[in-house]
Amino acid sequence: QKEVEQNSGPLSVPEGAIASLNCTYSDRGSQSFFWYRQYSGKSPELIMFIYSNGDKEDGRFTAQLNKASQYVSLLIRDSQPSDSATYLCAVPRFIGFGNEKLTFGTGTRLTIIP
């Protein structure tokens, strides 16, 4: 089983609608989760970080975490064409010296249709 799994998409959503992106992870010990946005040919850009079960909202973005189901999702409300990108789920893993490395999923390509 892959450590971090995402549907590759593409996921097409009409402008103004809610986009829902999903991620599952295999390590039950994982405590925190990141969502990054990556435009084509660009670097990952952090959108959200969540470590508690439940919802975390930041503007149009809501991250949802369910540790019992090993599932984390990202909702984008009022989707805009500028939200068209690949969304990466990432799980940090402690590697010593107070340090962590990120394990990324393959990403879900989201297209917002005007």
Place this chain on the structure above:
Amino acid sequence: EPEVTQTPSHQVTQMGQEVILRCVPISNHLYFYWYRQILGQKVEFLVSFYNNEISEKSEIFDDQFSVERPDGSNFTLKIRSTKLEDSAMYFCASSESGRTGNTIYFGEGSWLTVV
């Protein structure tokens, strides 16, 4: 906003040649990383660096790879003898601390094409 800067943005090199990718992490950051992304694939961890030594490396980071912090600002990735499969986008990243939730900032990347 402070940012991680990388040079070059794109480099084409012949197989077998040495390549050095350069990075300037954010000035007060203590943890430095290299990740890579082969076209169409996921972002993969290569190596982390703290207190002037490697703290963790992946199985990708074999003997042909090395990292160095030659002075107080630069952080470099050297590939000694490039192979075709080294063609990828290489991202440098840094963070202020290694604690959970601490943001890892990525540079814009260096595209490496090995021909």
